[in-house]
């Protein structure tokens with residue numbers, strides 16, 4: 478009985494991680510040293526609602542939600558173990574301005590968000606994400622893409638303070 482349960486948990490976990498890897502990117506968290514840079518980009522733009530598409534274990538979004546209690550934050554994650562961990566962390570910190578959802582980002586309507594954050598691999602950006610964001614981002618919304626560029630969108634700025642910093646590509650709609 479216990480073995481069967483354990484096997485089911487392992488299979489669900491492997492399936493979740495595999496889905497995430499093939500859909501947007503595997504779980505590779507944003508570097509902690511870049512959290513503050515992302516926070517500055519947010520503060521500069523005064524948003525009401527922010528979404529992290531594929532929030533992983535939610536390190537970034539928890540940091541941002543703590544720093545900006547007046548902004549509503551949403552993190553969506555498709556890998557069940559990461560979602561559960563992220564959800565528990567958010568509960569632990571009691572952050573009223575943060576929701577963690579177990580959902581495929583491709584089923585989320587982006588039109589209500591002022592800032593969309595994504596750390597996805599070029600293949601997924603090109604394949605599905607560019608079209609979705611182009612269709613749904615509201616006028617004035619910002620897209621922050623960590624490390625990888627969206628080639629078909631109009632670039633507003635590249636945040637890369639030093640030659641060895643990772644780039645954050647900023648797009649405005």
Ligand SMILES: C[S@@+](CC[C@H](N)C(=O)[O-])C[C@H]1O[C@@H](n2cnc3c(N)ncnc32)[C@H](O)[C@@H]1O
Pocket residue numbers: 494496497498500501502503504505506507529530531532533534536537553554555556559580581582583595596597623
């Ligand atoms: C590169 S990690 C980024 C994690 C987090 N955004 C950060 O910056 O620290 C990409 C995350 O997206 C998740 N993911 C991949 N495809 C997804 C999808 N279709 N819907 C929701 N999450 C997805 C993966 O499971 C993974 O945790």
